[in-house]
Amino acid sequence: MNLEVVGITVLWTFLYGYLIVASIDFGAGFFSYYSYRTRKEHVIQNIIKRYLSPVWEVTNVFLIFFIVGIVGFFPDTAYYYGTALLVPGSVAIILLAIRGSYYAFNTYGIKSREIYAFLYGATGLLIPASLSTVLTISEGGYIEIQNGKILFQYNKLFLSLYSWSVVLLAIVSVLYISAMFLTFYAAKANDLPALEIVRRWALIWSAPTIFCSLIVFYSINLHNPGHYQHITDLSWMFACSFLFFLAAVYFVWKKKNYGLSFICVMVQFAFAFYGYGASHLPYLLYPYLSMYEHFTNQSMAVALIIAFLTGLLLLIPSLFLLMKLFLFNIRYVRGQMHPKGE
Amino acid sequence: MFANDPVIYSRALMSLTFVFHIIFATIGVGIPVLIALAEWMGICRNDPHYTLMARRWTRGYVITVAVGVVSGTALGLQINLLWPNFMRIAGQAIGLPMFMEIFAFFFEAIFLGIYMYTWDRFKPKIHFLFIIPVVIGASCSALFITLVNSFMNAPQGFEIVDGIIGNVQPLKAMFTPASPTKVSHVLVSAYLTSAFIIAGSAAYALLKGKHHIYYKKVLNMTLFAAFVFAIATFLIGDLSGKYLAKYQPEKLAAGEWHFETMSHAPLIVGGILTETHEVKYGWKIPFALSVLAHGNPKSEVKGLNDFPADEIPPLWIHYTFDAMVGIGGYLTSIPLLFVLAFWFRKGNPYNKLLLAAIVIGGPLAMFAIEYGWIYAEVGRQPWILRGYMKTQQGATTSEHVGLLFVVFLALYVILGISCLRVLVKMFKNNTPEDELKLQNKESALK
Ligand code: HDD
Ligand code: HEM
Ligand code: HEM
Numbered sequence: 001m002n003l004e005v006v007g008i009t010v011l012w013t014f015l016y017g018y019l020i021v022a023s024i025d026f027g028a029g030f031f032s033y034y035s036y037r038t039r040k041e042h043v044i045q046n047i048i049k050r051y052l053s054p055v056w057e058v059t060n061v062f063l064i065f066f067i068v069g070i071v072g073f074f075p076d077t078a079y080y081y082g083t084a085l086l087v088p089g090s091v092a093i094i095l096l097a098i099r100g101s102y103y104a105f106n107t108y109g110i111k112s113r114e115i116y117a118f119l120y121g122a123t124g125l126l127i128p129a130s131l132s133t134v135l136t137i138s139e140g141g142y143i144e145i146q147n148g149k150i151l152f153q154y155n156k157l158f159l160s161l162y163s164w165s166v167v168l169l170a171i172v173s174v175l176y177i178s179a180m181f182l183t184f185y186a187a188k189a190n191d192l193p194a195l196e197i198v199r200r201w202a203l204i205w206s207a208p209t210i211f212c213s214l215i216v217f218y219s220i221n222l223h224n225p226g227h228y229q230h231i232t233d234l235s236w237m238f239a240c241s242f243l244f245f246l247a248a249v250y251f252v253w254k255k256k257n258y259g260l261s262f263i264c265v266m267v268q269f270a271f272a273f274y275g276y277g278a279s280h281l282p283y284l285l286y287p288y289l290s291m292y293e294h295f296t297n298q299s300m301a302v303a304l305i306i307a308f309l310t311g312l313l314l315l316i317p318s319l320f321l322l323m324k325l326f327l328f329n330i331r332y333v334r335g336q337m338h339p340k341g342e
Numbered sequence: 343m344f345a346n347d348p349v350i351y352s353r354a355l356m357s358l359t360f361v362f363h364i365i366f367a368t369i370g371v372g373i374p375v376l377i378a379l380a381e382w383m384g385i386c387r388n389d390p391h392y393t394l395m396a397r398r399w400t401r402g403y404v405i406t407v408a409v410g411v412v413s414g415t416a417l418g419l420q421i422n423l424l425w426p427n428f429m430r431i432a433g434q435a436i437g438l439p440m441f442m443e444i445f446a447f448f449f450e451a452i453f454l455g456i457y458m459y460t461w462d463r464f465k466p467k468i469h470f471l472f473i474i475p476v477v478i479g480a481s482c483s484a485l486f487i488t489l490v491n492s493f494m495n496a497p498q499g500f501e502i503v504d505g506i507i508g509n510v511q512p513l514k515a516m517f518t519p520a521s522p523t524k525v526s527h528v529l530v531s532a533y534l535t536s537a538f539i540i541a542g543s544a545a546y547a548l549l550k551g552k553h554h555i556y557y558k559k560v561l562n563m564t565l566f567a568a569f570v571f572a573i574a575t576f577l578i579g580d581l582s583g584k585y586l587a588k589y590q591p592e593k594l595a596a597g598e599w600h601f602e603t604m605s606h607a608p609l610i611v612g613g614i615l616t617e618t619h620e621v622k623y624g625w626k627i628p629f630a631l632s633v634l635a636h637g638n639p640k641s642e643v644k645g646l647n648d649f650p651a652d653e654i655p656p657l658w659i660h661y662t663f664d665a666m667v668g669i670g671g672y673l674t675s676i677p678l679l680f681v682l683a684f685w686f687r688k689g690n691p692y693n694k695l696l697l698a699a700i701v702i703g704g705p706l707a708m709f710a711i712e713y714g715w716i717y718a719e720v721g722r723q724p725w726i727l728r729g730y731m732k733t734q735q736g737a738t739t740s741e742h743v744g745l746l747f748v749v750f751l752a753l754y755v756i757l758g759i760s761c762l763r764v765l766v767k768m769f770k771n772n773t774p775e776d777e778l779k780l781q782n783k784e785s786a787l788k
Binding site: 057058060061063064065067068069071072073075076078079080081082083085086087089090092093094096097098100101102103104105296297299300303304307308311314315318319321322325326 | 404405407408409411412413414415416418419420422423424425426427429430431432433434435437438440441442443444445447448449451452453454455456459460463475507508510511512513742743746749750753757760761764
């Protein structure tokens with residue numbers, strides 16, 4: 001494998017990590033607000049809190065990793081995307097800021113208020129929507145270069161079927177992934193009333209995920225036929241993704257193997273996400289940025305990869321410890337330990 | 343022209359986010375050190391008061407971390423969104439430390455989660471071990487980002503041929519002549535500021551008539567620490583001046599209103615600059631600038647007249663330099679008085695006047711941080727990459743930056759106020775006296 005491929009694979013893997021952990025978090029925000037409105041909060045608030053409190057900050061680092069990493073490996077992305085993303089990027093920053101800080105104020109600080117819960121729930125859906133526009137823009141067609149100046153066409157973005165279908169898919173997937181995870185977590189915690197509720201959410205949001213993916217395929221074909229061609233070349237990956245989807249839903253339907261079911265969800269999204277990524281290459285921004293022409297210099301690339309491997313040596317044991325203490329520790333998950341430790 | 347100039351707005355927005363982030367970043371770097379110190383004292387002396395300090399500070403700390411994380415995320419995005427031209431060149435040379443910083447964040451975030459939620463799951467000595475990665479992670483994130491900033495001040499480790507960057511040596515770019523003084527000054531001043539902020543809050547409680555021994559223990563510990571950090575900040579600040587004299591003489595000269603190159607140069611404090619570059623009402627300390635620059639009263643210091651007129655930084659940074667150094671003097675003498683009174687048992691270290699001076703020291707220290715950064719960053723102007731790229735060339739061409747400035751200003755004001763309110767409420771509703779009573783009750787039950 002050449003360095004370019006190593007670089008993009010590393011980055012894509014972290015974005016995949018963000019997709020999973022952030023979806024759990026975003027969706028949990030929405031469900032938590034929903035349960036608040038339907039007066040079921042006492043049933044599920046506990047499991048949501050117990051999982052989220054120790055890990056929310058780690059989630060954010062996945063995103064930063066991707067941003068810093070992509071500019072490190074492909075410095076020209078800053079130039080092309082910088083202009084285009086100024087407004088949508090700033091919207092995402094503001095939403096992330098509101099969400100992160102009010103979550104912390106609410107959880108560690110003073111008693112909860114409905115307005116915090118609302119902000120937490122609403123941003124949970126708006127952030128994936130605004131972040132997903134990056135993928136839309138990367139398909140090309142929304143950026144024009146005139147006299148060396150980059151122009152971004154907002155109206156085109158707002159009027160395109162493709163861009164709205166991606167937003168829809170992002171939101172639905174977030175709810176699906178999150179509900180599937182909460183099902184697994186509630187089962188592990190042996191919290192039957194909560195399990196009852198989140199299992200139903202998981203089933204409700206499963207079919208729309210597939211339906212929205214189909215719309216996205218359809219509109220990609222309209223928007224960028226060349227890319228669609230690459231997707232069909234990789235159709236086996238999307239077929240695998242679908243099979244794992246069926247397996248995951250089957251287990252939840254039959255009320256068994258919740259752990260395995262969530263692993264199936266992760267594999268389902270891995271196939272779809274890497275399949276989409278692979279079909280997108282070599283372009284990072286169609287047709288201006290390609291990963292071969294706009295790679296950083298050799299010595300920096302080698303340095304970054306060495307730093308990455310060293311970093312992983314530290315990171316993997318630490319993440320493992322975190323999961324062991326909070327995710328796979330039965331006593332903690334069941335709430336037999338006081339979560340605040342105080 | 344001004345009304346719609348993306349460069350001006352980009353600078354304004356970037357400065358705004360920095361000025362906000364640096365408050366939380368400074369706390370983020372310094373507080374873990376003090377938490378570690380308190381927990382360690384608690385273990386050594388078997389004194390629950392110190393352990394309680396560590397617990398209480400951790401609870402406040404997570405709140406400020408949250409704001410640090412979100413403002414830092416904003417910075418990470420804005421740096422790319424507002425300076426796309428700069429990042430595409432500099433990214434080639436300086437990607438490495440930025441990338442490593444993220445691992446430091448990961449490390450810190452993971453262990454902070456563990457530390458916070460495992461007080462009762464491990465024995466004290468084991469639990470103490472979990473704060474160490476937090477301390478290391480926080481200080482390393484400051485280390486790496488400051489290395490990036492050092493590179494902007496003293497770029498090296500690459501060549502530019504026909505506008506294309508080549509022959510990059512990542513390690514040489516990462517460790518520049520600016521790094522040693524910059525990194526150490528930033529770290530120590532963050533420790534100093536954090537110690538003073540905590541000392542200030544304890545002094546405030548004592549002033550308000552609380553007299554629990556807990557507050558006095560907090561005050562003793564943090565002020566002794568502040569004393570050590572203040573002296574270190576002072577010494578390293580002096581070394582930073584020597585670095586500037588050698589590598590960025592225009593920054594030093596602009597900060598000191600030093601126009602003619604000469605030996606036996608005086609240091610000017612305060613004053614007003616006339617149109618003809620004469621200093622009025624200032625206080626001249628003979629030879630002091632020569633000492634700051636080279637450690638020798640006879641040495642020669644380069645003046646601003648030796649630089650092209652369009653490469654001279656704004657002259658108002660003189661005041662921010664004076665303010666930083668002035669506050670530095672204050673922050674050294676107050677702990678000194680306290681420590682002297684404590685050791686020689688002369689006078690009362692807890693007298694009202696001294697306590698009030700300590701309370702003021704907390705916010706002053708934070709102002710010193712801001713002034714220091716403004717001096718360092720504005721003093722680099724007009725360069726964004728000294729000697730290679732001017733700030734003008736680095737900026738975005740987008741036309742929406744003005745609106746964004748207003749939006750972000752509102753965001754930071756709201757976040758800042760909410761954060762302060764949450765912290766005040768949190769510590770007021772749950773006083774150390776109450777917590778200690780509760781602890782005693784629990785241990786009586788056992
Ligand atoms: C509590 C904060 C604080 C205090 C008391 C001081 N400083 Fe400072 N100073 C900083 C906080 C700071 C800083 C915020 O950390 C800066 C900004 C950029 C940097 O590298 O550190 C800085 C920068 C800075 C620079 C510019 C370095 C550069 O641009 O590379 C110089 C020359 C000094 N300082 C010198 C001093 C001196 C002689 C002090 C005497 C007491 C002093 N500082 C006290
Ligand atoms: C280490 C932490 C840093 C702090 C606390 C800091 C602080 C500041 C401050 C206070 C300003 C305002 C200057 C002004 O008003 O003109 C500024 C400007 C700026 N900084 Fe830094 N800076 C840091 C590092 C960096 C880094 C790492 C970068 C880029 C990679 C950067 C890029 C800029 C730019 C582009 C400006 C705008 C120039 C201008 O305002 O004239 N800074 N920074
Ligand atoms: C002296 C200057 C700076 C210091 C000491 C500093 C330190 C920190 C610290 C300690 C945090 C984590 C908050 C916490 O967990 O406690 C943080 C967050 C962050 N900082 Fe800064 N920072 C500085 C300047 C900058 C600059 C110039 C940038 C932009 C390039 C930046 C980017 C970030 C980012 C992206 C985060 C969020 C990371 C996350 O999601 O956890 N910082 N910073």
